[in-house]
Amino acid sequence: xxxxxxxxxxxxxxxxxxxxxxxxxxxxxxxxxxxxxxxxxxxxxxxxxxxxxxxxxxxxxxxxxxxxxxxxxxxxxxxxxxxxxxxxxxxxxxxxxxxxxxxxxxxxxxxxxxxxxxxxxxxxxxxxxxxxxxxxxxxxxxxxxxxxxxxxxxxxxxxxxxxxxxxxxxxxxxxxxxxxxxxxxxxxxxxxxxxxxxxxxxxxxxxxxxxxxxxxxxx
Amino acid sequence: xxxxxxxxxxxxxxxxxxxxxxxxxxxxxxxxxxxxxxxxxxxxxxxxxxxxxxxxxxxxxxxxxxxxxxxxxxxxxxxxxxxxxxxxxxxxxxxxxxxxxxxxxxxxxxxxxxxxxxxxxxxxxxxxxxxxxxxxxxxxxxxxxxxxxxxxxxxxxxxxxxxxxxxxxxxxxxxxxxxxxxxxxxxxxxxxxxxxxxxxxxxxxxxxxxxxxxxxxxx
DNA sequence: ACCTGAACACCGTTCAAGT
DNA sequence: ACCTGAACACCGTTCAAGT
Numbered sequence: 001x002x003x004x005x006x007x008x009x010x011x012x013x014x015x016x017x018x019x020x021x022x023x024x025x026x027x028x029x030x031x032x033x034x035x036x037x038x039x040x041x042x043x044x045x046x047x048x049x050x051x052x053x054x055x056x057x058x059x060x061x062x063x064x065x066x067x068x069x070x071x072x073x074x075x076x077x078x079x080x081x082x083x084x085x086x087x088x089x090x091x092x093x094x095x096x097x098x099x100x101x102x103x104x105x106x107x108x109x110x111x112x113x114x115x116x117x118x119x120x121x122x123x124x125x126x127x128x129x130x131x132x133x134x135x136x137x138x139x140x141x142x143x144x145x146x147x148x149x150x151x152x153x154x155x156x157x158x159x160x161x162x163x164x165x166x167x168x169x170x171x172x173x174x175x176x177x178x179x180x181x182x183x184x185x186x187x188x189x190x191x192x193x194x195x196x197x198x199x200x201x202x203x204x205x206x207x208x209x210x211x212x213x214x215x216x217x218x219x
Numbered sequence: 220x221x222x223x224x225x226x227x228x229x230x231x232x233x234x235x236x237x238x239x240x241x242x243x244x245x246x247x248x249x250x251x252x253x254x255x256x257x258x259x260x261x262x263x264x265x266x267x268x269x270x271x272x273x274x275x276x277x278x279x280x281x282x283x284x285x286x287x288x289x290x291x292x293x294x295x296x297x298x299x300x301x302x303x304x305x306x307x308x309x310x311x312x313x314x315x316x317x318x319x320x321x322x323x324x325x326x327x328x329x330x331x332x333x334x335x336x337x338x339x340x341x342x343x344x345x346x347x348x349x350x351x352x353x354x355x356x357x358x359x360x361x362x363x364x365x366x367x368x369x370x371x372x373x374x375x376x377x378x379x380x381x382x383x384x385x386x387x388x389x390x391x392x393x394x395x396x397x398x399x400x401x402x403x404x405x406x407x408x409x410x411x412x413x414x415x416x417x418x419x420x421x422x423x424x425x426x427x428x429x430x431x432x433x434x435x436x437x438x
Numbered sequence: 439a440c441c442t443g444a445a446c447a448c449c450g451t452t453c454a455a456g457t
Numbered sequence: 458a459c460c461t462g463a464a465c466a467c468c469g470t471t472c473a474a475g476t
Binding site: 028053 | 469471
């Protein structure tokens with residue numbers, strides 16, 4: 001009966017990459033929540049949230065299609081959790097970029113953080129879409145809102161710091177920071193939409209920051 | 220049999236708003252394609268493409284669930300067509316805005332077109348998402364790509380015109396126009412994501428354009 | 439506490455058949 | 458040329474039941 005041998009029982013879970021986990025987990029999978037989030041993010045990368053199927057996730061992990069319900073009440077809850085982890089990672093990356101450029105002039109700090117942001121966007125386009133979509137949903141979690149606010153704390157601080165030091169124009173921080181981050185977010189959005197010319201991302205970001213600092217007026 | 224009287228036959232189509240069409244169309248609906256696009260856009264407004272159901276559309280219009288297939292081979296084809304009409308309307312609005320500000324200084328023209336763009340985005344957030352998503356899909360239609368290019372012709376022309384007149388800094392048009400439209404697109408994106416402070420959209424756009432023209436350097 | 443299996447009400451897509 | 462009806466293989470969600 002060779003053919004039946006290839007039909008693995010559900011509990012076998014084709015998890016060749018998860019040998020260690022498989023050896024330690026106490027049967028009922030043990031870490032289904034994390035497993036769902038990991039697989040979900042990989043699935044999200046090749047298509048929007050619409051292509052992501054809870055049943056397929058459960059099938060891949062090797063649990064019943066109803067098992068995810070114990071960890072996420074519905075699909076949207078899983079997507080929200082995914083967005084939340086996304087914000088946490090973005091916060092870490094932006095914070096690290098800001099610290100690495102600490103002490104350099106404004107344009108250099110701005111470029112470092114902006115580049116990190118745009119690269120995050122191009123590496124995880126579907127996730128970023130999800131993060132922004134989830135954030136402004138009517139019933140967004142408090143945890144989600146907080147995660148989003150934290151992620152943008154470093155970028156906003158960069159602008160207000162520069163204002164305090166007199167490196168850039170003063171005035172209401174919103175009227176200065178908002179156009180600044182609108183441009184960076186716009187570059188990121190254009191990059192993920194594939195409407196950037198075939199030019200290195202880094203030079204696009206550098207050009208954008210330089211143009212923002214110098215202005216459009218002829219010199 | 221009062222209860223049966225309320226069960227309208229499928230051919231009745233509860234189209235109280237479409238009395239004129241109903242009177243003139245030759246039974247087989249006659250204008251199903253247009254009807255599908257109209258309903259689809261209204262449905263799109265209250266949720267992403269995932270919430271839009273072809274079967275529900277067909278039900279509302281009063282045709283069988285297989286009827287749409289005659290006009291759109293699959294759901295994505297309908298979404299692409301929706302995106303294409305979106306680009307056509309955006310092109311018309313941006314072109315009109317550019318013409319209405321013709322002769323005024325650069326900042327005024329820029330503000331007029333940018334405001335039109337941002338307002339389009341806030342009026343049709345789901346449609347704009349669809350337009351950008353559809354545009355960069357691997358197998359996007361040529362018609363779709365062309366529609367997108369046409370829509371952005373006026374905005375790009377605005378920048379290159381100003382360069383030729385010496386109103387703004389010269390050099391490679393891409394290195395000037397790209398940061399400019401990145402900022403406008405970024406403002407639009409932030410507006411639809413609800414992360415703009417509670418300030419009139421018009422003043423946000425004006426601030427952004429002014430900041431872009433003058434630059435961030437302290438004066 | 440965590441998971442299963444069957445059930446329900448939906449999808450998109452296909453295709454023979456109708457008018 | 459345009460539409461219907463049944464069929465197929467999927468969904469997300471629910472809930473009694475298992476361990």
